[in-house]
Amino acid sequence: MGKDAELRGTTTLDGFRVLWVGVRREPKVFTVATLGAVLFGVLTVADAWVLGWSTQHVLIPAFDNGEIGTDMLVWVFALFMAVAILRAAGIVARRLGGGIMYYRMQSHTRRAVTRQYLALPMEWHQRHPTGQLLSNAYSDVEAAWSPIMPLPMALGTVVMMAIAVVQMFLADTVLAFVGLLVFPAVVAANLLYQHYSSPLMTRAQGLRAEVSEIAHESFDGAMVVKTLGRETEETDRFGAKARELRDVNIRAGRIRAVFDPALASLPGLGVLVVLAVGVARVTSGATEAGDVVTVAYLLTIVSFPIRAIGWLLGEFPRSVVGYRRAKAVLDARGSMEWGDAELPRTEQGALLQLEDLHYSYDADSPLLRGVDFDVRPGRTVALVGPTASGKSTLTSLMTRLVDPDSGTVRVDGRDVTELRKGQLSESVSLVPQTAFMFDDTVRDNVTLGADVTDDEVWAALRTAQADGFVAALPGGLDSLLGERGTSLSGGQRQRLSLARALVRRPRLLILDDATSAVDPEVEARILASLRDDVDGSAASLVVVAYRKATISLADEVVHLDEGRVVGRGTHAELLASSPAYAQLVNAYEVDGTPLASSTGVDAEGTTR
Amino acid sequence: MSATTSEPTSGTKMDSGEEIGALATIRLGMLYSPELREGLGWTLVLAVIASCGQIVVPIAVQQTLDKGLDGPGGPRFDYVAWMGVLAAFAIVVTSVASYAMTSRLFTTSEHGLATLRTKAFRHVHDLPLLTQNTERRGALVSRVTSDVDQVSQFLVFGGLIFIVSIGQMLVATVLMLVYSWELAAVVWLCFAPLFLSIRWFQKKLSAAYTVVRQQVGVLLGAISEPVVGAAVVRTYGVEDRTQRRIDTAIQDWQDAYTHAQTYTVTSFSLGGLSAGLANAGVIIVGILLGFTSDMTPGRVLAFAFLVTLFVGPVQMGTQILTDAQNAIASWRRVLGILETPADLVDPGADGETLPRGPIDVRFDHVGFAYPAGPPVLRDIDLTIEAGTRVAIVGETGSGKSTFAKLLTRLMDPTEGSVLLDGIDVRRIDARSLRRSVVLVPQEGFLFDDTIAANVRYGRLGASEDEIRASALELGIDDWLSGLPRGLHTPVGQRGESLSAGERQLVALLRAHLADPDLLVLDEATSAVDPALEMQIGRALERLMQSRTSVTIAHRLSTAESADEVIVVDKGRVVQRGPHAELVTQAGSVYSGLHASWTAQHSHA
Ligand SMILES: Nc1ncnc2c1ncn2[C@@H]1O[C@H](COP(=O)(O)OP(=O)(O)OP(=O)(O)O)[C@@H](O)[C@H]1O
Ligand SMILES: Nc1ncnc2c1ncn2[C@@H]1O[C@H](COP(=O)(O)OP(=O)(O)OP(=O)(O)O)[C@@H](O)[C@H]1O
């Protein structure tokens, strides 16, 4: 599979293996296309036969007799047209079949690759740039199946070749053998070609992915590029990769430029050898001139097929490389294991238990170091801690976006790793720190396909204080938001993201600093209604927040610092007992006095 | 296009390129990639040699067999030898010519396309923000990647062969005319339906492949979204729905391609039928001619051979013509980018340069509406004195970020004008503008590199010491030195390996390093903890002493310390003045905002 040693070079055999995968996947279309190609090949020969027949039976007699019956002309016409129509049918079957097989195989692989994207864990995604994944799913897949188009044609001509070879042997065995030397020569040429071009193809395909990565990232950050006026530097960065790709493509092209004519001239050279040997044999009386003619003629006929096969083989290195790159995604391991336990079906708030959680992104510097706390059903816990203390990481453990290195997350007493897939997201909703919008309507962004009525959507929007601006949008719930919600203001996106969570009526709602872009006034309203809503359905709530109004809603505050719980209790208790906590949440109040006088206040110790 | 154009300029849609005709596409393509023209003449000569050589070999073999081997007097060695030498020579010449041609083609087309790719990439960045947003990222990426690859295939394997095919076709026609103009007419008559239908097929194919290329963009968009939004897809457990959407895009792509292929196949098989018709026609008409003229069977047969010489290039030509539609559709999409006017015209060297030092800002009756949307800002008329610190507050969606984008010329106003130091921003040289005016946008974005590399976007080539010094000035050196890998910490895609607060710190450091005269902060510290935010606020206060700063924040602590507060409500400026003055205006928008802010922070 994706082993390093194998990634180095490709062989013709690998190319056939990839094709074989395709043939097994789409046997019917493949058969139709191949039969079409064979039909085409046979009828190409038939064309010559019809011409011969017409000459013999119609043309010559007509000129000899000086007259011709209409029926004979009709025959000529019918014969030519019959062959032409059948051949056209062959073309349709071959090309349409080849095309359909090619597109279908790309679709199959893309479906598999994208399924993998959805199945693989977050941790895998963090290691793979979007641009690369796009390239794996598009251009690598396309490259992988590119030999399918010329495949039927090549197979059809192999049949023609087989016929030709048999005829050659019938004519003269020795000369046939001499002529057949062409075949090992073709194989050798091809091996050489693979040898020289496959490293370049590998490189080119990798560079294509890199070019796509840079483009994707740069367009993604277009606003930053613009605000800092870095267009030229970005263009240089992109241009350098584009040129690298260009140079590799040119080198690969040069090799192809050698290979193509070499392959094309082999049959011609073969004929010359046959003639040389043939003349010698005719002189020594070992064979007749007619047989030499036949063998030479047949060899000329196969020269075109050999080129068709050359086109097929020429696609192999790119195909094998593309296939391996796509396969690497398909073979990636580490999708999350889910169990089959279920959560109770109740309206009650969920019980969340975090037991001695340890987590690190980087083995050298552990981030969470033994986090332990519970959120009892229906209660609200505020998670407070300085920047980069691990709050968001903790929320992603609670929702099983990632699994802890050690320790257990339990919901309603169940280890979340034992739950059936989909169970957790039915009961637990997270509003992430950065709102993400899909390029879709307001309704779809809120429901994400869940089966909820428009009334429920509006209710959720109202709670999130988003009903006002949504109602003002020209299309209301049907308004399209643009990619990542570009047509909304930051606060509007956040509120839709809130509504998305609320509409699901989760039993545990986790808000990761989800109101930062919302004005204080509006936030106060959201919090008030959230509290009502939450109380009504008695959901449990975890809020990551700094605002005291939010914190004061909480039954308990967990103070997180440097990946450890350094304090727990009510807001008042913590204020009294922990100077670090007080300093963190009271920072604004210090400024109650004019700022000039507070400049000297040292905020040391609140940052890592 | 003048720099001071007064018509509304925001929100031009990205040109799809679909209206560019096929020939115009090629002409335009050559214009943008001048390399494609280089040495075209010689390449053409090589192509002719190579294709002639391909005919010489079979003819030589034919002659050898006919005259040398099978001749009346038995095998003629000298003749065979000569023919052999001739054929070998032809093979060598053909191979060399063909090698030279192909490698030249690869060289020029790859050079031309790399140039095209890079130009298109650059142009995307030169387009106004709103125009960039009219196209999905995935689709934009496909326009500078897979679309260009598609053109390359055509240029290398299609373009020249097409020209050569036309040439061969013409030569065959001339030969046919010399043999018998009547039969030549018959052949052309049989091919007439094909030739006449080509235009129709071209249209259909062009439309079909345009759909194909669009679907490629849609497909990439569909794939990229759940990749970028992987966390949301997982937390909400909407994998199935997401997959269905991708599957739909895949299916649509496949249907579009299959549809296009149907036309290709039909036109190609029509070529086959025409050939059959021509063969039959030549024999039949040849016989009929035999009765009335000097036509002989030998000439009819020779003519039949000429027909094959004619049919070959015709079929090759139609095939290339159909395949070309895919390439042309791709080419158009790339060129479409370049043809989209960069309507925030940079006056360039003709533009004025902002003098260094604090900038004063003037909004002269500015109004703004997003394309096809209602007015977002109305009649904003205000001045911000050089060297002052201004805070902008207002409800969500009131137009604060829009104000910031107009101020930094990410968009041009639809009414009125924005003046910096008394100069209309549309007349300021873009380089000077970006040098002096820096915006830290609400949506932070970092590049997948180290912290050091990211902040260097602010000042190219800044040394690590300079960066550390800047961090110290901003009061975030504790944070920076606390990172295990310091400045070399990789930030991950879009900065996602940092915490949200840390991302903002990097963006801030980047802006500070740029050393602007006018700094615009749009919620730049919204995710940073209060203690650190206050610390940064105090540092900025010092640093902004000799500059103008405009800060947008929901946390009113910023407003409290600003020289002046501008309150925006529903797209209008409703209040302005120092904090102390505004809070006392009972019943005003500001006093309301402030009351709820203090309510949130003063008690537990
Ligand atoms: N690209 C866009 N296309 C169309 N409408 C937009 C676009 N960007 C913003 N808007 C609309 O313009 C209005 C003002 O948006 P803006 O981003 O300026 O608000 P804001 O005051 O910054 O809000 P927030 O505090 O939430 O960031 C909003 O109603 C928003 O929906
Ligand atoms: N994907 C990641 N890879 C590597 N390191 C990461 C990743 N995500 C976060 N970190 C690091 O883990 C630490 C904690 O990050 P986290 O996002 O959990 O902080 P936070 O408490 O939510 O901070 P903030 O208040 O800024 O949102 C940070 O130092 C950050 O750099």
Ligand SMILES: [Mg+2]
């Ligand atoms: Mg966070």
Ligand SMILES: [Mg+2]
């Ligand atoms: Mg905003």
